[in-house]
Amino acid sequence: MDSRREVVLAFLKTHGQATLGEIAMHLEVSKQGALRHLDALAGEGLATVAQAEPHGPGRPENVYRLTAAAGDHFPDGHRELTGELVDFMTNEQLKQFFERRAARLEAEYAPRLAGLDFEARVRELARLATEHGHMAEVVDLGEGGLALRHCNCPIQDVAARTGLPCVNEQQMYERLLGADVARTTWMAEAADDCTYVMKESGKKVG
Structure with a gap:
């Protein structure tokens, strides 16, 4: 795929x-140039166009x-395989698996957040x-x-399907940041993203 179209895909994804x-503006090209890329993506079934909600005259x-x-153009974590594992494992096994996964990620993330202030920890967490x-x-x-x-x-x-990795992720973020963390959007409920709102609370980090 043309690299410019990959850029458009990433821009729309984020x-x-x-x-x-x-x-x-993002591509630094004319509207006509951008439209060619969008038409190509639409022709491949990757993008769609609709009229925005009216705001003013x-x-x-x-x-x-x-x-x-x-979605096939972005990291998918071997969805077919993990879906089969979910079918194979019991609820208790899934719970233990995602708790251990969160603990492993927390151990990996913690050293990179050590010594940073709250905002720097959040930004480093985004990079991770x-x-x-x-x-x-x-x-x-x-x-x-x-x-x-x-x-x-x-x-x-x-x-x-399970919600378990999301719950563990939210709790992990609270511990790593020493913050109150609330999830306000969730892809599982047809949102465009999963958003965690964070505010430093004075909780002990870790």
């Missing part, structure tokens, strides 16, 4: 949706979004999550609050 102008702009088929396929980014909410967005889930099918 933003959920975007206008033609936003995509053209004037005709609403069209917005572009990825289709479900576009991205290394594990989550395409994570940090959003500043003001007044000391930060949001960590996972724009991709490498184990989305299993997470949606």
Whole structure:
């Protein structure tokens, strides 16, 4: 696939949706140039276009979004295999497995967060999550609050079926950050991302 189209896929994955102008600006090309890439992606069944919700006077702009088929272009964590394992394991075995997985990740992450202030820990956590396929980014909410967005889930099918990795992940983030962490969006409920809202609470880290 053309590298520019890969950039468009990644941009739409992390933003959920975007206008033609936003995509053209990101690519640093004309709208006509961006439209050629979008038309090609639509022709491959990877992108779709719809009219945005109206906000004020004037005709609403069209917005572009990825289709479900576009998910095959992002890290998927061997979904077929993990789906079979979920069918094979009991609920208790699954619970123990994801608890051990979270403990392993926590042991891996903790040294890279040691000695950092709260915001730096969140930003380093985003880098770690991205290394594990989550395409994570940090959003500043003001007044000391930060949001960590996972724009991709490498184990989305299993997470949606059991919810266990998500629960363990949220609890792990609370321990690593010494923060109150609330999940406000969830891909398993058809959201574009999984968002964790975080605010330093003075809890002991670790």
